[in-house]
Amino acid sequence: xxxxxxxxKKDGEVLDGDVLKINSFLNxxxxxxxxxxxxxxxxxxxADQKIDKVLTCEASGIAPGVMTAYVLDVPMVFARKxxxxxxxxxxxxxxxxxxxxxxxxxxxxxxxxxxxxxxxxIIDDFVAQGEAVKGMVNIAKQAECNxxxxxxxxxxxFQGGSDWVxxxxxxxxxxxxxxxxxxxxxxxxxxN
Amino acid sequence: xxxxxxxxKKDGEVLDGDVLKINSFLNxxxxxxxxxxxxxxxxxxxADQKIDKVLTCEASGIAPGVMTAYVLDVPMVFARKxxxxxxxxxxxxxxxxxxxxxxxxxxxxxxxxxxxxxxxxIIDDFVAQGEAVKGMVNIAKQAECNxxxxxxxxxxxFQGGSDWVxxxxxxxxxxxxxxxxxxxxxxxxxxN
Numbered sequence: 001x002x003x004x005x006x007x008x009k010k011d012g013e014v015l016d017g018d019v020l021k022i023n024s025f026l027n028x029x030x031x032x033x034x035x036x037x038x039x040x041x042x043x044x045x046x047a048d049q050k051i052d053k054v055l056t057c058e059a060s061g062i063a064p065g066v067m068t069a070y071v072l073d074v075p076m077v078f079a080r081k082x083x084x085x086x087x088x089x090x091x092x093x094x095x096x097x098x099x100x101x102x103x104x105x106x107x108x109x110x111x112x113x114x115x116x117x118x119x120x121x122i123i124d125d126f127v128a129q130g131e132a133v134k135g136m137v138n139i140a141k142q143a144e145c146n147x148x149x150x151x152x153x154x155x156x157x158f159q160g161g162s163d164w165v166x167x168x169x170x171x172x173x174x175x176x177x178x179x180x181x182x183x184x185x186x187x188x189x190x191x192n
Numbered sequence: 193x194x195x196x197x198x199x200x201k202k203d204g205e206v207l208d209g210d211v212l213k214i215n216s217f218l219n220x221x222x223x224x225x226x227x228x229x230x231x232x233x234x235x236x237x238x239a240d241q242k243i244d245k246v247l248t249c250e251a252s253g254i255a256p257g258v259m260t261a262y263v264l265d266v267p268m269v270f271a272r273k274x275x276x277x278x279x280x281x282x283x284x285x286x287x288x289x290x291x292x293x294x295x296x297x298x299x300x301x302x303x304x305x306x307x308x309x310x311x312x313x314i315i316d317d318f319v320a321q322g323e324a325v326k327g328m329v330n331i332a333k334q335a336e337c338n339x340x341x342x343x344x345x346x347x348x349x350f351q352g353g354s355d356w357v358x359x360x361x362x363x364x365x366x367x368x369x370x371x372x373x374x375x376x377x378x379x380x381x382x383x384n
Contacts, residue, residue: 032262059250070224
């Protein structure tokens with residue numbers, strides 16, 4: 001998605017350790033028009049699939065997730081990183097390993113919001129090692145849902161997450177695919 | 193907003209201790225069409241104001257916040273509950289007291305996303321004691337922004353948060369104002 005790639009080139013910050021910070025339009029400040037365009041692009045990319053629900057993860061997945069669900073006209077569920085005090089019902093849990101902090105965190109989804117046989121589109125803001133996606137796939141499988149695909153706003157394809165999704169036979173789409181950082185610059189897969 | 197009140201009556205769960213759980217369309221599963229309608233209603237309610245940016249708080253504020261920012265065609269910033277590892281720049285901090293857990297938590301916003309004199313609309317999903325709103329007002333004041341108003345998707349008007357906002361001279365609007373729970377049922381301010 002050219003518009004997104006241009007925005008990453010313009011506003012993304014490349015930090016040490018192959019970290020890309022896109023706080024100015026995705027992860028802290030959010031550009032809602034761009035999020036809507038991402039939602040429309042996901043709809044186009046997964047147009048051959050019947051989708052009943054969007055599954056994403058708090059916090060940064062919510063903006064692209066809710067826009068995608070809006071254009072698809074389906075509900076969205078966001079996995080929670082801790083169980084809220086008002087969440088007393090049965091939940092599915094999955095571990096999510098944090099590479100930056102070297103610890104296992106957990107995400108959860110209340111069981112009643114995922115139904116057996118339901119067609120889920122998983123949306124994530126950022127797929128690097130893909131730990132959040134792995135956790136969401138785990139939860140979808142516990143619920144016996146059908147995963148129609150995984151959509152990432154941004155993927156760092158050299159860090160294994162997107163390969164893991166494809167190796168598990170899932171349809172993967174990223175709106176911007178970064179294959180390397182060279183001299184502090186982002187390099188996309190489709191660039192020379 | 194009749195549509196929202198009807199949905200709360202239909203799908204909200206009243207728990208012990210005056211807790212209303214609306215996980216099925218706002219706080220865990222999200223109805224994106226309803227969120228867009230909330231955004232349009234906030235636009236109408238604050239139509240007399242110039243708004244440069246929407247400020248909300250992760251996680252449940254993001255869906256109504258991003259839709260409001262979308263219809264207003266302005267950026268949204270969501271306050272973070274912890275400082276992400278990639279967030280190395282200067283931030284504004286505020287305490288947010290948790291009544292359920294009896295502890296002070298913190299929220300933060302990167303300084304560069306709030307500019308002196310900017311007109312902020314604060315959006316929150318739920319205003320009870322209003323602690324998250326107080327934290328966002330604190331941050332907006334540190335940044336010397338102009339708070340044009342505070343919009344809550346749902347307010348429990350008997351728990352002090354909405355009064356606090358009004359006492360501080362701020363324009364407050366809630367799309368559904370709950371003044372009591374009677375026999376496990378929600379009672380809205382505009383009902384007999």
